[in-house]
Amino acid sequence: GENVEQHPSTLSVQEGDSAVIKCTYSDSASNYFPWYKQELGKGPQLIIDIRSNVGEKKDQRIAVTLNKTAKHFSLHITETQPEDSAVYFCAASRGSGGYQKVTFGTGTKLQVIP
């Protein structure tokens, strides 16, 4: 089955700096890569996603890059703000039996220091 590794497990940055979280996956058939933000006591919230036919996607201060050859993808947050502090999960997914079975990474706890 799919295996997703995520690094680092914790990340502290100064407000205004950039944060980068990296993930690798094992199944070359994976074709959909969502990123989720989870605040304390809440469910994961989809913040951005990328499909395998695209190398990069950007949405305001958040961007995701995908390297299918190397089987890794990254989340970039620029101009970080205290409200960006949360746990971030990457995930990889492929159509299996007609649906997207999602495998999650182990999470990165991001702390933005004011």
Added chain:
Amino acid sequence: NAGVMQNPRHLVRRRGQEARLRCSPMKGHSHVYWYRQLPEEGLKFMVYLQKENIIDESGMPKERFSAEFPKEGPSILRIQQVVRGDSAAYFCASSPSSNYEQYFGPGTRLTVT
């Protein structure tokens, strides 16, 4: 437009009791997924259901755990004879089709004493 709803938000059970967790998907969504999250860990897939059908239960323990998504009403995750190791946050997600983004509910935090 209400999001995915889960109840109860917190559930305390003694060892040996049954736990019933409910999930109401977003309006128009007929696909439901259940995940378990242990403290300081990621989400682990348990089961995927469509209305009245279990599509994939490969992540769900074969003993004590069951899930359903009836034609009417919420999806139910049932854990019989709970043990301390069942203590975790259980999240459900829904999507409008099989090949689409999943939207998560706020979770049910189960504590087994």
